[in-house]
Amino acid sequence: xxxEASAHHGDYSHKxxxxxxxxxxxxxxxxxxxxxxxxxxxxxxxHSRSRSEGSHFxxxxxxSQLNLVSCPSSSSFDVYVEEACEVVLAASGQEVAxxxxxxxxxxxxxxxxxxxxxxxxxxxxxxESSLLSEGMFSMEYAKSxxxxxxxxEVKFRAKPYLQRHPEITSDMRVILVDxxxxxxxxxxxxxxxxxxxxxxxxxxLSCTAFMKRGKLQLVGTAALLIAAKYEEIDPPDLNxxxxxxxxxxxxxxxxxxxxxxxxxxxxxxxxxTSNQFLRLYMSISSVCVKTENLAQYVAELSLLEIDPFxxxxxxxxxxxxYCLAAYTVxxxxxxxxxxxxxGYTMAEIIPCLKDLHNLYMTADDRPQxxxxxxxxxxxxxxxxxxxxPAALPFQ
Numbered sequence: 001x002x003x004e005a006s007a008h009h010g011d012y013s014h015k016x017x018x019x020x021x022x023x024x025x026x027x028x029x030x031x032x033x034x035x036x037x038x039x040x041x042x043x044x045x046x047h048s049r050s051r052s053e054g055s056h057f058x059x060x061x062x063x064s065q066l067n068l069v070s071c072p073s074s075s076s077f078d079v080y081v082e083e084a085c086e087v088v089l090a091a092s093g094q095e096v097a098x099x100x101x102x103x104x105x106x107x108x109x110x111x112x113x114x115x116x117x118x119x120x121x122x123x124x125x126x127x128e129s130s131l132l133s134e135g136m137f138s139m140e141y142a143k144s145x146x147x148x149x150x151x152x153e154v155k156f157r158a159k160p161y162l163q164r165h166p167e168i169t170s171d172m173r174v175i176l177v178d179x180x181x182x183x184x185x186x187x188x189x190x191x192x193x194x195x196x197x198x199x200x201x202x203x204x205l206s207c208t209a210f211m212k213r214g215k216l217q218l219v220g221t222a223a224l225l226i227a228a229k230y231e232e233i234d235p236p237d238l239n240x241x242x243x244x245x246x247x248x249x250x251x252x253x254x255x256x257x258x259x260x261x262x263x264x265x266x267x268x269x270x271x272x273t274s275n276q277f278l279r280l281y282m283s284i285s286s287v288c289v290k291t292e293n294l295a296q297y298v299a300e301l302s303l304l305e306i307d308p309f310x311x312x313x314x315x316x317x318x319x320x321x322y323c324l325a326a327y328t329v330x331x332x333x334x335x336x337x338x339x340x341x342x343g344y345t346m347a348e349i350i351p352c353l354k355d356l357h358n359l360y361m362t363a364d365d366r367p368q369x370x371x372x373x374x375x376x377x378x379x380x381x382x383x384x385x386x387x388x389p390a391a392l393p394f395q
Contacts, residue, residue: 139284146280146341149272153314156271158202160310165205167213174304176201176220178368181300183244185374187236189228191296195273197227198303200261202310203271207264218249222257230269274299277318285337287326294383295325297375298360304368305359312352319344320352324360328389350394360388 162170177198184194200223205211211219221241228235242251278299282292299321302309309317319334319342326332334346363372363384375384 142280142284143341149276149280150313150315152270153272156199156203156268157313158199158310159206160306161202161206162306164209165211168205168211168216170306172213172216173306174368176216177304178370179217180220180224181370181374183224185370186244187228187240189224189235190231191300192273192275193224193227193231194300195275195303196231196269196271197224199271199273200226200265200269202306203265204261217245218253218257221245221249222254222261225254225258226261226269272314274302274314274317274321277315278321281318281322281338281342284341285335287322288329290381290383290386291325291329293375293380294328294386295321297371297380297383298324298356300371300375301359301363302356304366304371308355309352312355315342316344316349316352317356319349320356323349323353324356327392328386333393353392357388357392363388 162168180197181194183189184197197220201220204219204223221244225235225238225241238251238254241254242249275296278295282295287295299317302317302321312320319338322338323333323346326334334344334349339345372384374380376382
């Protein structure tokens with residue numbers, strides 16, 4: 001496995017809205033070319049989450065994941081609605097009687113409308129940011145949620161670790177994270193899954209020592225496997241994760257590494273990420289869709305570099321991403337509502353903002369282009385094509 005080799009990165013944007021193939025095709029039947037270990041994923045078919053007609057289907061968003069039951073006929077759907085109504089009414093301690101007919105009818109209408117709208121939406125690939133402007137957090141709870149995340153982000157932070165692993169360099173980590181982005185994009189994993197995987201990776205390496213260079217991809221794959229199990233409603237199965245490494249590792253090795261991860265991290269998987277903070281900030285002070293996507297893009301770029309971004313907390317990186325995107329799109333920075341909500345002043349944000357701006361300025365010149373290619377998609381409003389500001393107002 002050669003970590004030093006330069007990677008030629010493919011663009012998966014052409015796969016948008018292409019129905020995934022059946023899982024029966026994966027992973028062996030779709031091998032049409034030799035795969036590069038820890039390099040670019042070849043143009044294999046999409047990972048499938050489709051089900052046979054009349055089974056479960058899912059509607060996915062950034063902040064919620066719903067499973068609804070698709071019934072084969074209108075008559076069976078009526079029975080399902082009746083039973084659902086009876087369960088709800090019975091749960092209230094009341095006997096379901098003729099007098100409850102109006103409530104049952106109202107609930108039937110509600111479920112029919114909900115099911116119809118979800119079925120219409122299920123066939124489309126929506127951006128993960130679709131709920132950011134819908135007030136997904138009640139202000140009654142937003143402050144306590146934020147305080148809880150701020151407390152936990154300190155507990156779930158990785159410590160500097162490169163000196164503990166003589167065979168691993170920062171460039172190897174960059175290549176690995178770039179590869180994880182491609183895998184997450186190929187299997188349509190959420191951005192939060194990627195952020196969690198990088199958090200797990202860094203925390204694991206900060207708790208271990210003398211990791212062999214040949215095992216680094218195994219560590220990254222296990223991190224993504226655990227993050228997918230934690231975050232996704234339908235994560236790729238174990239064979240898929242073996243497949244993306246071109247069978248460099250066996251299922252047994254991957255399961256053993258997963259066990260080591262969970263043991264070393266003490267099963268503490270609920271790590272706050274900059275993606276979580278960013279979504280919370282945008283629910284407090286909403287911005288346009290282009291600004292939302294640009295903020296997610298620059299926040300994802302920060303995952304590539306340990307130095308300097310390991311020095312900043314996820315909440316600070318998210319605040320910097322918000323400011324940089326807002327300034328790039330509409331020349332605004334940190335609104336008073338977020339200053340009051342977070343307690344962060346503009347002066348506190350500036351050091352991280354400068355580092356993030358420098359990373360954004362040089363993004364096109366990097367050999368690793370998986371994140372930029374991802375955000376060239378129309379799904380993300382092609383925000384990686386936006387020219388960054390030449391300078392910030394306080395420089």
